[in-house]
Amino acid sequence: MKRWFTVFTLVAATGLSTHAATITYFSASLSQDHVVKGGIAGTAATGRGTATFVLTQPDVGEPTLRYDIGLVGADLDGAQTPNMPADNVTGIHLHNTAVCIAPGCQVGDTGGTMHVLNLFGFPRADDGDMTYDAAASTVSGLWDASDKNALTPLPSGKPSEFLTELFNGKLFLMVHTQGVPTGAYGGFLTRVPEPAGLALLLTGVCWLLIRRRQGGTAITFCHEASVRNSRGVVQAPKW
Numbered sequence: 001m002k003r004w005f006t007v008f009t010l011v012a013a014t015g016l017s018t019h020a021a022t023i024t025y026f027s028a029s030l031s032q033d034h035v036v037k038g039g040i041a042g043t044a045a046t047g048r049g050t051a052t053f054v055l056t057q058p059d060v061g062e063p064t065l066r067y068d069i070g071l072v073g074a075d076l077d078g079a080q081t082p083n084m085p086a087d088n089v090t091g092i093h094l095h096n097t098a099v100c101i102a103p104g105c106q107v108g109d110t111g112g113t114m115h116v117l118n119l120f121g122f123p124r125a126d127d128g129d130m131t132y133d134a135a136a137s138t139v140s141g142l143w144d145a146s147d148k149n150a151l152t153p154l155p156s157g158k159p160s161e162f163l164t165e166l167f168n169g170k171l172f173l174m175v176h177t178q179g180v181p182t183g184a185y186g187g188f189l190t191r192v193p194e195p196a197g198l199a200l201l202l203t204g205v206c207w208l209l210i211r212r213r214q215g216g217t218a219i220t221f222c223h224e225a226s227v228r229n230s231r232g233v234v235q236a237p238k239w
């Protein structure tokens with residue numbers, strides 16, 4: 001005899017919240033090789049890092065972009081490697097590489113391009129949600145509509161104004177240092193599958209089909225249903 005038991009599992013709180021928003025994940029690999037200025041790629045910077053981003057687009061209201069940046073070989077407060085000024089981070093920004101602003105900037109450059117969010121250092125920290133840990137070399141925050149301003153120089157915008165650039169791979173996270181003030185290392189925001197654990201939580205509805213056999217062996221599998229995130233399919237984690 002075969003019997004099928006269908007178990008309907010709802011991850012209640014998480015499910016309810018995700019049904020009101022679309023979640024998309026991005027990451028960036030930060031390297032001096034990705035920095036291009038005046039058509040010339042590469043800088044002499046030694047720092048590098050990775051960054052992850054979570055774009056939340058609610059059914060109603062403004063989108064937000066959470067960012068978590070981890071740097072290696074960076075000195076966020078100038079006190080980590082006091083005898084080495086070159087690694088001191090002077091600014092971290094999200095750039096729109098579709099728009100040049102500096103003299104000599106050309107198509108394909110990542111440096112010398114428009115700022116869409118000043119999140120650390122020069123010219124200002126426009127994201128009030130930004131926090132950093134100099135010892136751990138991490139920077140986190142939430143880019144939202146309240147971060148937009150009209151300040152000079154280099155005003156910050158809000159995520160809803162740059163969604164096209166974000167999805168088209170035009171946004172670039174740039175780290176400026178005392179050694180290479182015009183842009184030391186950085187990377188493009190690239191869309192990635194959501195982490196598997198998070199996906200399970202965010203999916204909201206999970207059907208468990210438990211097949212019981214005479215021998216007592218149960219085969220359990222889980223089908224992701226009603227996915228309201230951007231991909232629709234849960235994939236293996238890649239970050």
Ligand SMILES: [Ca+2]
Nearest residue numbers: 075081084085
């Ligand atoms: Ca230093």
Ligand SMILES: [Ca+2]
Nearest residue numbers: 127129142144
């Ligand atoms: Ca903010």
Ligand SMILES: [Cu+2]
Nearest residue numbers: 092093174176
């Ligand atoms: Cu910059």
